[in-house]
Amino acid sequence: MxxxxxxxxxxxxxxxxxxxxxxxxxxxxxxxSGVVRGQPxxxxxxxxxRSRRSTRAPVRVVxxxxxxxxxxxxxxxxxxxxxxxxxxxxxxxxxxxxQYVLDGIGHGALMLRVGxxxxxxxxxxxxxxxxxxxxxxxxxxxxxxxxxxxxVELPEVQARxxxxxxxxxxxxGGIAGIxxxxxxxxxxxxxxxxxxDGGVGVLGEGWVLTARxxxxxxxGPIEVYAGWEHVAFEPIDAELGGGxxxxxxxxxxxxxx
Numbered sequence: 206m207x208x209x210x211x212x213x214x215x216x217x218x219x220x221x222x223x224x225x226x227x228x229x230x231x232x233x234x235x236x237x238s239g240v241v242r243g244q245p246x247x248x249x250x251x252x253x254x255r256s257r258r259s260t261r262a263p264v265r266v267v268x269x270x271x272x273x274x275x276x277x278x279x280x281x282x283x284x285x286x287x288x289x290x291x292x293x294x295x296x297x298x299x300x301x302x303x304q305y306v307l308d309g310i311g312h313g314a315l316m317l318r319v320g321x322x323x324x325x326x327x328x329x330x331x332x333x334x335x336x337x338x339x340x341x342x343x344x345x346x347x348x349x350x351x352x353x354x355x356x357v358e359l360p361e362v363q364a365r366x367x368x369x370x371x372x373x374x375x376x377x378g379g380i381a382g383i384x385x386x387x388x389x390x391x392x393x394x395x396x397x398x399x400x401x402d403g404g405v406g407v408l409g410e411g412w413v414l415t416a417r418x419x420x421x422x423x424x425g426p427i428e429v430y431a432g433w434e435h436v437a438f439e440p441i442d443a444e445l446g447g448g449x450x451x452x453x454x455x456x457x458x459x460x461x462x
Contacts, residue, residue, distance in 0.1 A: 233308060234336045234345040236449040238375040240438040241382075243410030243445060280426035280461050282395045296320035302457025304434060310336045310451065324355040326365060328386075334451060346374035347413075347436070349384065349404075357389075364389040371406045371413060382408030386415075396423045398430065411448065412439040419457070426461040 238244075297319050304312040314332030321327075331348035351369020366387040373380050384406025391399045398421040406413045419432030434455055439448035 232336070232338065232343065233306075233310060233449050233451060234334055234343040234375070237345060237438040237451065238373075238377070240411035240440050240445075240448050241373055241380050241409035241413070242377070243440070243442070281390075281392050281398055281423045281428070282425075295322075297462045298459060299462060300457055300459040302455050304453055304455035306334065306451045306453040310334055310453075312451070312453075312455075320355070324358065326353045326355060326367070327351075328353055328367065328369060344376070346372075348372040348374075349386070351384070351386065353386070361392050362389065369404075369406075371408050373408050373413070380409040382406055382413070384413070392423075397421070398423050398428055400430070400432075407441070410441055410445070412441060413437070414439065417455075419455070421459070428459040429457075430459065431456050 298317070300316040302314050302316075304314070306312050312332055312334045314330060316330040317328075319327040329348075329350050331346065334345040334347070336343040336345075349369045349371055351367050353365040353367025355363065355365050357364035364387070367385070369384045369386055371382045371384045373382075384404050386402065386404035386406075388400065388402035393399065398419075400419045400421065401417070403416045404414070406415075414437040415435070417432060417434035419430040421428040421430030432455055433453070435450060435452040437448060437450045440446065
């Protein structure tokens with residue numbers, strides 16, 4: 206029941222933002238598109254706000270004689286129900302979240318992380334921003350597809366660093382780029398899960414900087430989390446003017462399948 210209310214609240218954040226037009230002076234999504242396309246921006250600059258992502262779900266790793274299973278559920282605090290401990294061949298984490306971006310923008314995202322038996326993970330994510338304007342609606346898609354190496358793999362801490370392809374899609378089409386990213390998940394005490402993620406990428410003519418932090422509560426294979434995400438678009442050429450940012454609170458649910 207608690208999970209249903211959290212999911213409903215996340216959807217409500219996105220829905221409410223679509224009914225509140227942002228001011229004509231804002232148009233953050235159009236300014237973000239202008240940064241990656243190298244179009245001159247106004248000199249006005251908004252103050253960035255500190256925040257975080259993530260979204261990488263923690264995975265419990267069992268140190269035991271390795272007998273591989275095709276797929277088992279391994280939440281951060283979920284014991285494996287077996288007389289002989291088994292390490293999964295695949296660790297799949299799926300997350301969905303909703304975010305209210307300051308200035309009346311809604312954001313919804315889906316994320317997938319697949320951990321292999323080797324210290325390698327596949328990361329995929331795609332989110333859509335929707336900004337209601339006085340006249341019409343502006344949209345922006347932002348995605349990631351990459352590989353990460355697990356640097357720390359303990360029951361209480363998992364850390365990773367990787368390289369990914371980044372993709373942004375606006376009213377004029379898509380632009381691809383490259384990004385370096387990393388993250389850490391910490392389980393200090395049951396049922397808390399603390400996740401911190403960040404990335405630095407280049408798309409077209411601009412930098413895309415991301416940072417996020419979430420605090421979650423885990424119950425078996427399900428984690429409900431809340432946090433803050435900040436995404437900044439900054440031009441590589443300072444003469445093109447100032448950048449813009451997309452920042453705000455988020456709610457989400459992660460599941461290990």
